Amino acid sequence: MSVIETFSKRHWQIEEETRHRIRVEGLKGNEKALREQVAQDSRRRKVKNAVVEKLRPGWEMEMNETERWVVQALSGKLEPKPQDRAIVPGREVPALVEWADKHVFERKSVVADYELWSEALARGRGENFEVETVKQTVAERGYIRDRETGKLTTLEVLRRELFLVEAVNAGRRKYRALNADYKPAASLSEEQSRAVKQILGSRDLVTLFQGGAGTGKSHTLAQVVRGLEAANHPVVVLAPQNQQAADLRKDGLGEAQTVARALAAKVPLPRGAVVIVDEAGQIGAAAADMGKLVRQVREVEGRLILSGDTRQHGAVAASDALRAIEQYSDVKPVRLETIRRQDPERMRTVEQKKFVTKYREAVQAAAAGDLGKSFRLLDEMGCIQELDTEECYQKLAKAYCEAVSGDRPQKVLAVAQTWAEVREANAAIRQKLQEVKKLGRGVTVTAWQPSGLTEAQKRDARFLCKFQSGPDAGMGAYFVRDYGRFKKGDLCEIAGLGEQGVLLRKEGLVTEVSHEYAERFVVAESHSVEVATGERLLMKFNGKSVEGRAIRNGDLVTVKKVLSDGRIRVTGEDGKRKTLSAGQRMFVPGYAVTSYASQGKTVDTVLLAHANGETLVNRQQWYVGISRARGKIAVFTGDKEALRMHLEQASGNRELALSINPDEQSIEAARQLNQRLEEAFQHDLCVNSWQQHQSLHESVGLGQEVAVATEIAHGIEPAASIEPAVELGIEPSAAPVVAPAIKPEQKPEAAEVSEKISQQVWWQIHQHIAQQNNYHQSRGRGIRL
Known part of the structure; x- marks a missing residue:
């Protein structure tokens, strides 16, 4: 029993009295209402003069030795010693807000300002600063703010979504039909056959294929693949998750693989490839996801077919890319409406x-x-x-x-x-x-489950030291990429924190891994679970069994035997037997998900x-x-x-940056940004080396906004320069977006550079605002530049 349960006397009194009335008085009906009535009837008066000093000895007597140890362990964390430090406005707060920015915008495109305040305050707990300083710092960061709701987005997030929409629109009706003469198999329904013909008749760079749950999208896509192969198109089939890719292979969609694996491959896509992405709604708009995929397809003069349903769960990462394309591009999706699962x-x-x-x-x-x-x-x-x-x-x-x-x-x-x-x-x-x-008879093992920390949290010591009470519980690191002596698939205990990183224990040896390489592992939390013959388990990792068979995140398996050496023999839903090694413990019970x-x-x-x-x-x-x-x-x-x-009252869709209707302050901030850009480039014309050029960006304090505008000024496609950073596992939000060095012989006139920056930056913002004005004009709203 926990400490909380020990002192939840009132709760247990109410429960006992409720059961008594049901048993003795035969009361039936809504137990919730009956419980509330019991609580009201049995409420006692509060004891007067019940001060903590008088009550604490009694509390300690009611606790057992373990419970007293837990309270003592927590007391130091809950009651930090007061620090006599002077308030230093603005010195630490910008770093706190920067951390909050990376944390919240990793999984959201649009946030409320109080979300940034809250995360910055939580991150700075124990430091000495004023709340108003946090608010002021957020206000001065140049976020794009909605004129009605006050919600915020960033220029970088907006740029990613704009790039997708503009790329899709630019590719409309610019290509030949994929295979307009193909005749689908007779086994397809009339609706499915029509969808196949529409997809193969598309002349667009990006073709959207939308179908609800159980409408037979995969079966239809299999026919699309046959039609593409009949026209000698190279076909690449992708899905966001390993299990989804495996399901596609079973449905006859060739050598399907994950999007991440395809993007990380050193071998480029085949020239003229048609890339089919199933469950595309689960892909974000970040440069490492949909943005990079679109660029790679364009580079090989290929085509892209996105299949998915934006009414189901979307991406974990910020920006629902498929929904942004559906709502804001001019491409109309091919649809399946008839449900076939419930037949x-x-x-x-x-x-x-x-x-x-x-x-x-x-x-x-x-x-x-x-x-x-x-x-x-x-x-x-x-x-x-x-x-x-x-x-x-x-x-x-x-x-x-x-x-x-x-x-x-x-x-x-x-x-x-x-x-x-x-x-x-x-x-x-x-x-x-x-x-x-x-x-059968169960064996208790220590299993692990991903904690869901963001990249910002993984790089923060306080989130890696949230050890649970007890000697056998804690947190671990599951490696998704090799790093030094740690190999992909290794699950290591987090032994503590070092000066520059986290201490990981492998084979008895402790190694410090820098926070800079946090993207190489997933933080996992341990829990005790009983495993028996016949048990149903949900796999939470990607790897291979002892026999070399694939184990995929999301697989449901049934336990056949727990061996004495810690290995576990299981069968998958396909009936194939696999053996989990003693170190493969990333799973949870799989009856409910x-x-x-x-x-x-x-x-x-x-x-x-x-x-x-x-x-x-x-x-x-x-x-x-x-x-x-x-x-x-x-x-x-x-x-x-x-x-x-x-x-x-349910909602569900996260807001897109494209949905923001900028207020006047956002427009004024953009104007000021242009002015600062002009001054920065006038100052930089005499700089001869790339290192000095990069230092200027940091000195003027413009961050990524300067870099984004700079790359546009030099005619670079947005985000093209961050792709090498993505390949190295650096988050787009953390990777500097830089322009090429301005060599002495390439120096342009200051006025020319300034004018080009101003025009290009404002062109993108103007395009978005024009779209928003058209949408909001009927409501009497809109803004002018």
Whole structure:
């Protein structure tokens, strides 16, 4: 029992009294309301004069030795010694805001100013500075601010999204049709056949192929590949994740590989290649992702087909590239609308056919964005059950066991929205499986799970020293790229912190790895998990088994045997046997997964856990979750009305930088930027070396904005100069974007340089503002330059 549980007396009193009333008085109904009534009836008056000094001895007596050790260990962290330091305005704050900028903009294109304030303040905890200094520093950084909401984006983020849209528009109707005469296979539906013809008849650089969950996109793409090969086009098939690429290979889409692997390859794309990207909605717009892919395709005079569904989960990285192209480019997507996963004709009985027909209507409503209708249809079908929180997990576990048992065991998946709910669901299902003898005797092992830290957090010592209490728990580093004696796939314990980096223990030897190389590993958190024969595990890493077979992040495997030397024999969903080495411990229980992890999976039965009525649910989570099954769905919630309200108010799409309607201050900041650029270049005309030229950029304090404008002034395609940095694993936000050196014989006149910079910088901003003015003109808004 934890310290919190020990002192949660009031909670246990309420629980005990509630169970007593249900048992003795036979009370039924909403347990949540009954619990609240018990809390009100049994509330005691507060004890007067209950000061800490009098209460502490009693508290210490109630704790056991372990609990006292935990409190003592935490006390030093929670009560730092006061530091007598004078406030030094502006000296440390810019660095804090710079860190906050890198952290929040890694996964968002648009943020509120208070998000930057909050992260900067948290980063500077223990330092002595004023909050107003943080606010002022944020205000002076030259962010582009929306005139209505006040939300912020950066010129760099906006430039990335603009580049994609402009590249797509520039490639419209500039090419020959891919294979306009191809006749698709007769096995395709009329809708699928039409989609194949439209894609192969495209004359655009980028062709968009959109289809909802279960519409048969992969089957259709297989025919597109055959049509391309018939016209002798080199075909490259990509997907964001290893598991997705493996699924494409099983569907007959050639040697599919991940986007990251293709971009990192030293061998360029074949000349004239047609690159097909499935699940393209999960790719960000950063230079290392979609931006770099578009550039590589253009360099080989190739073509790009982007297949995906922006109504499902998008990219983890900032900027949803596919959605930016869909919303702001002139290219119209080829669409599949008919859902085939929920097919009544595949059902055996009349009742099953009726159920699946209504189930498909609920999925169609969610795909159309009408989550309220989707909820209502499922509720009318009896698929949504309102239960007490604990009972939700018990009922879900029972339904899971029933699905995998019997004469016709089904493929089943439980889906929850938060990791806390996933853990609760996994624990309940596992307990039920043990009760029905579906699991053998378990062995407790230490497993690991990615922590989800951003690159900025990984380079910050305080985020790497958040060790959990206890001797066997902590954090580790899983290497995704080789570094020195650490090889890809190594999982090493974080032993502490050094002066310049993190201390990692491998084979008994501790090595300090500089924070500069944090992109080489993923920070993982340890947890104890019991593994038994029959166990279901979700793999959280990419690697190879002892036999050399592929193990992919997101694979669901079943344990066949736990060996005495620590190895674990498993079988994948394809039935192939694999052996995990004693060091391959990046996994979690796999009965229940998050909505994001469930995307792309197809099962017979899906069970959704919404036990916590306070948990918010967005559109993607609901749509992805309910659409996984072919024939059966059940939703378990602790508060049906709260879930319905959350869905009706749900959003889900992150804002794009292109959606920002700049305010007057942003325009004025851009004007000032032009003036500073002119002064900087006039000062720089006599500099003869590249090192001095680069130093100037740093001295004027313009950061990346200067570099972006400089590369435009020299006629360099945006972001082209950061690609070598990306190859080295440096984040785009951290990599300096630089212009080539101005050699003495190439010196232009100062006025000419200044005018060119001004014109080019303003051309890009002007283009965006013009688009926004057209959009907002009907509402009486708009801005002028």
